[in-house]
Amino acid sequence: MTKLTWLSHGSWLIESDGQRVLLDPFLGDNPAATMKPDDFDGISHILISHGHFDHVADAAAIANANGATIVAIFEIAQWFSANHDVKSTIGMNLGGTTSIPIGTVKMVPALHSSQLPDGSYGGEPAGFLLTIDETRVYFACDTALFSDMKLYAHGVDAAVLPIGDLFTMGIDDSVAATKMIEPKVVLPAHYNTWPPIQQDANDWAERIRNETGARPVVLDVGQSIEL
Secondary structure (H helix, E strand, C coil), rough: EEEEEEEECCCCEEEEEEEEEEEEECCCCCCCCCHHHCCCEEEEECCCCCCCCHHHHHHHHHHHCCCECCCEEHHHHHHHHHHHHCCCCEECCCCCCEEEECCEEEEECCCCCCCCCCCEEECEEEEEEECCCEEEEEEECCCCCCCCCCHHHCCEEEEECCCCCCCCCCCCHHHHHHHHHHCCCCEEECCCCCHHHCCCHHHHHHHHHHHCCCEEEECCCCEEEEE
């Protein structure tokens, strides 16, 4: 059984068979978060999609406290090693796949920007396709709508798509992405953290139900779904 917990914004906790993985932890300075970086233990890996502050802010602290490995595009992995004394990293690139205890992680494209908080080059932005036993989960992460999503993620068990608009795709494009991907379940992310990305997720869910074959699941912050 794979369990996904929304920690707010683009942050997720992924659990399966006692393994715990974080995605884009942004908690300490996040007005929507209910957990803090020191609330986590037993984290084996941290997936980082791109270099923006609201996706990397707490990764080093959690990695160092847990002895966790950061998985990121090569430039970001190097940055964490050189600037934050992270002992274990996996630097990869778009199209690559790596194995971690929870399953396999494929780094897939995202259409966005990527610069680290100190102005360093953050490589290319990414999404992730996780295969955990026979369950496939697509985290689109911060991205615009693009047709290649269908190549990477078609028919996944669950897709996590941004709906906040302004910095990522909004509700219209998220619905269009769901039509292309045809996931069994789709979940919204990257919304309601601040007023510029305020969205009504219930309106989004109604459109998903009416216009696609996917089942929408809207989680409250801290709430989980089992796949």
